[in-house]
Amino acid sequence: MKTVTTADRMPNPAPRNHKPEAEQIEAVSPWKDAFRQLKKNKLAVAGMLIIGLFILAAIIAPLITPYAFNAINVGPRLQEPSADHWFGTDDLGRDTFTRIIYGARISLMVGFFAVTGALIFGTMLGIIAGYFGRWTDMLISRIFDIMLAFPSILLAIAIVAILGQSLQNAMIAIAIINIPIFGRLVRSKVISIREEEYIMAAKAQGMKSGRILFHHILPNSIAPMIVQATLSFGTAILEAAALGFLGLGAQAPTPEWGKMLSDARQYIQSAPWTVLFPGLSIMLAVLGFNLFGDGLRDALDPKMKH
């Protein structure tokens, strides 16, 4: 039996991670610190890699694949995966790999524009509601409540039903349903920051509302917005695919992943790869954004951690 000595129980007198003085007092900006933490998080790095891979594939699509995404009969119909056609071919003899690579362009584009749109309008409304308070806050907050009272995909479907069925309208719909999410986030941030002493100091100095908003309040609410934008990017891809699958988003022959899935579903028994790969791409892309978003949240805003 091992005897426990006092020395074992005593804390180690010399700290193990002893660093030279100079390094300890080096000023680290919160962003640098967050990035350091992010690099340590393996899942977040995996997410970043997945996203990077999709972005790269989307950019250099014509270099990776010799086929055009709409070229029919580049191979036999519904051919299984082979050296010539890595992911097989679909019912029109189009190369599935090519279509998935070009599909990444569409999904990333939809995600980007939908999230940017929601971010801009959500931030604007959130700032107005949070900073000016009273009836403006009341009105904007009720509008957000009402929008969030609808299941998001249902609201998107309703908007597409109004505007007509196209990829562009699907993008608009997804942007609209994400506005209240950003709006509420910004509003709550603005309300909490508004009460801080440095804002009072700025007011006492005679700074105007607009300057306070854009120089003090907005920069301080950027971290949670970045986290939400990353997570919403994944959701937006998922929602666009769902609308495409229902025939309410991208229309044939656009190589949109959700649309590809719905076109291929009747061949699932004879050519399962036509269904397997588009779905896998959606899942991977969304997974990438979820992992990265979770990691960002942990790194940027430890308080937001569940």
Add this chain to the structure above:
Amino acid sequence: MITYTIRRISMLVPVLFGMTLVTFSIIHLIPGNPARVILGDQATAAALANLEEQLGLNKPFLVQYFQYVSGLFQGDLGTSLRTKSAISAELWPHLAATFELTFFAMIFAVFVGVNAGIISAWKQNSWFDYLCMIVALIGVSMPIFWLGLLQQWVFAQELGWLPAFGRGNPRDPVETVTHLQLVDSFISGSPDKFWTSIKHLILPGIALGTIPMAIIARMTRSSMLEVLRSDYIRTVVAKGSGAFSVIYRHGLKNAVIPVLTVVGLQTGTLLGGAILTETIFSWPGIGRYVYEAIGYRDYPVIQSGVLVIAFMFVIINLIVDLLYSYIDPRIKY
């Protein structure tokens, strides 16, 4: 509790009115002339005027809205342009079908999610924990329509274990009483029919329940981990209670509160997801009803269907909020 209930319900009123305004606006926000969009370019002027009269589009906006809301209060959800019958009558069987499906999906999600989360927390950092969290991560990122298609392919087409479409055997129909297939087939007294109904529910139910299941599992795990570290659990362990009693009798009571919020929020995912699941599995629910209406440009059906689904969502969240204060007396309003 009673004052809170009343206050919570009164807070709903502006939201409900806002919702009616949104669904009412669906038809008015159509770019161009709604009647022409519905009838197409070939429509005659008489047909257009007729439809405008039927939908009340020729009256002032406020008058139309007032008529719409007063109709809603009387249970009038409008008339379908396609079938020419009252939507309220058409809607009920669809609503029952969706209710049955989402209920089953929620039971699956809560049962599997809560238990997986508990075991993960209890055996933190074990292979089971890692497996659960990987499955949960993938589950959150999975498009449910893809999962549904894969399930159909594997379990219905390749293995032939479960039916891929519909709610029951169309050649051996169940007499309709409540429109809830499970209840109706149970009442019919035939074990075969009841079993058939259950088999039809399994694939769409699991497909629909997977995302909420994954989220509930993650939530339960983190909330349980926190509770298991608390002093009172250490006391319970110290007095010699078994693991089962520690977790289910003492731990779960406190761990379930954040989980409940997630359950409430996830009903939105379920009701939205029902549109996709119902389309894939040919489930005659309200989601498919609305989806088909889009194809026919049957706007009254789209309006009422969207309103009813949103209404269900709001009511479920109300129930969850009220349950919240009932389960946790510390929450005082």
